[in-house]
Amino acid sequence: MKDSKLLLNCLIENLKEGIHIVDAKGKTIYYNDAMGAIEGVEAKDVMGKEIQEYLKGLEEKSTIIKSLKSGIASRDNIQNYSNDKGKVITSINSTIPVLKDGEVNAVIEIARDMTQIKKLNETICNLGSKAKSEKHYYTFKDIIGGSEVMQEEIVKSRKAGLSNSSVLIYGETGCGKELFAQSIHYEGVRSNKPFIAINCAAIPSALLEGMLFGTVKGSFTGAENKKGLFEEAHRGTMLLDEINAMDPYLQSKLLRVLQDGYIRPIGSNKYIDVDVRIIATINEEPNKLMEEGKLRKDFYYRLSVIRLRIPPLRERREDIRPLCKYFIDYYNKILFKNVESISEEVLEGFMNYDWPGNVRELKNSIEGAMNMIEDGHVLTKESFGNKINMIIEKESQREYKELVGLDEYINNIEKDIIKRVFQKNKNNVSKTSKELMISRQNLQYKLKKHGLI
Structure with a gap:
């Protein structure tokens, strides 16, 4: 197509990800606005220049420079660096060399801005290491519920507070799982020790691992010596909210911590003993999560020494x-x-x-x-x-x-939900199946079953 270059430029310029392309000599030949926003520079100031001319702290650690020399692609690397104006940048980069006749002809880097998330994570870590005398926390007296099913769980939770065993709390969204977790800690044997809560669904896996276990200077580009949340929570309690959102690889590392009682910071060859009680929460049935591969079975069995179910x-x-x-x-x-x-x-x-x-x-x-x-x-x-x-x-x-019977009632509700979501997504099967959290094949079957296509 005559306008293929124009179309390609339009596409790249409207991506949220930063795109940076250098030639075989390491000089910038393409730099989109999103990359400029991440690094705090303008394309006109970097075109034709090598990275070292306008960015500080990268030097030989730059993933672009490494890829130029090795011809090897890398994915999801964390980089910390600063521009010539002193702006500190944290990004997750994937770097792909373009090979021609076995030689590196160019390198493409795709970057996602993680600066604000990193600042938020550091704030969480800092808060975790300070006394929280002014911070409000919950105890069992804050839980409103005189029903029999609720009182049964409160009794079990009070007993859990007298133990050091790990606890798994299952409950639908909005049931008050964190109220129970805090109550177990603040009315338990570790009440005068740290309580650190972290939402596993809100933090990318690439950052979560470093937050939990800590980092050693040089373990990745820009890494510094930093304590992890496990060290901050030593002798206290850590709440891992929505643990099923955690990457299975991290679940396996946490299982090792639960079994052996020590951690190894990223980039270190030394082990650190930690004594942390884990309280984890999930908002879906554990059997379903294990079947879907979102929750490792060995991890689940180790976590659910004490299991609570908060009734909806x-x-x-x-x-x-x-x-x-x-x-x-x-x-x-x-x-x-x-x-x-x-x-x-x-x-x-x-x-x-x-x-x-x-x-x-x-x-x-x-x-x-x-x-x-x-x-x-x-x-x-x-x-x-x-x-x-x-x-x-x-x-x-x-x-x-009550009039039509349960089967017909459920069938009508299913049809109504699928129809509404399908129309909202403008009859797009992929988007609809993703929102309904079912496979495309299952959705197509149900669309035909209900006469919606």
């Missing part, structure tokens, strides 16, 4: 009324309101609703209603707006289920 709100509806009172009192103080209660009509709707977001959804619903109320002391149907309409719709679905 639909299994403890008698707790809805006291939870509503608690959240009303809480938001009265924050929003300077004077609300006393919720109408019985709304409470009846709440009792019949399944609360897929659990306690967090209930809390957010009440917060929204209390922001809307202007006068009066009772939250009514009008205070909740569209939210209460959704709840009423769920009630009518419940009645419909």
Whole structure:
């Protein structure tokens, strides 16, 4: 095509990733705006120049320079360096040499900016090493739930606090898993030692490993001697939230720590003894996660010495009324309101609703209603707006289920969900299957089954 070069330029310039291409002599021949944003320089200032002319701290450690010399590709390398203006940059780079007749003709580097994430991670580490006298933490008295199923888990959790064994907490999103984790620690035998929580789903694996185990200077480009969270949490507790999001490779390394009681920082040949109690959480059934390969079986069995299951709100509806009172009192103080209660009509709707977001959804619903109320002391149907309409719709679905039978009811719900997501994704099978978390083949079967294609 005559315009192929124009199309290629348009494509590369609209990528979020930085693209940097050098020729066989190491001089820059292409540099997109995204790369300029990462490194804090402009393309006009780097074109035709070698890397050392405008960046500091790379020298022979540069993945581009290494690839030029070796002709070997590298992927997901962490680099820390600075530009000539002193801006510190952290990126994850994949570097690919372009070979012609066995010789390196050019090198392409694709970079993702990790500077802000690194700063956030360092903040977490710093907070973990400081006293948290002003930080609020939860204990069992903060858990609202007089239902039998909830009280059973609280009793088990109190016993877990008297032990040093690892704990696995399973519960749907919004059930309050971290409240239980903090309560186990702060009312347990390690209450006066560090408690460090980390969300495994929020941090890329390439950074998470260094955060957990620490790094030694020179272990990768720009690496410094830095303690890991395991050292920071020594003799205390570490909460690994959403552990199933952790890469299986890291799960195997953690299994070794749990079994042997020591870690080895990245780039070091020395082992460090650590005494850390692990509390891990998952938001899906463990058997399902193991079948899907998201949770190693040996890791699961080592973690679940003590296993807790936090019941969803639909299994403890008698707790809805006291939870509503608690959240009303809480938001009265924050929003300077004077609300006393919720109408019985709304409470009846709440009792019949399944609360897929659990306690967090209930809390957010009440917060929204209390922001809307202007006068009066009772939250009514009008205070909740569209939210209460959704709840009423769920009630009518419940009645419909009783009329048509469970199988037909579930079949209709499945059809409705697939139809809605399929239309939202403009009939794109790949996007729809990804959002529904099922295979393309399974989705196509269900689309045909429900007459949607």
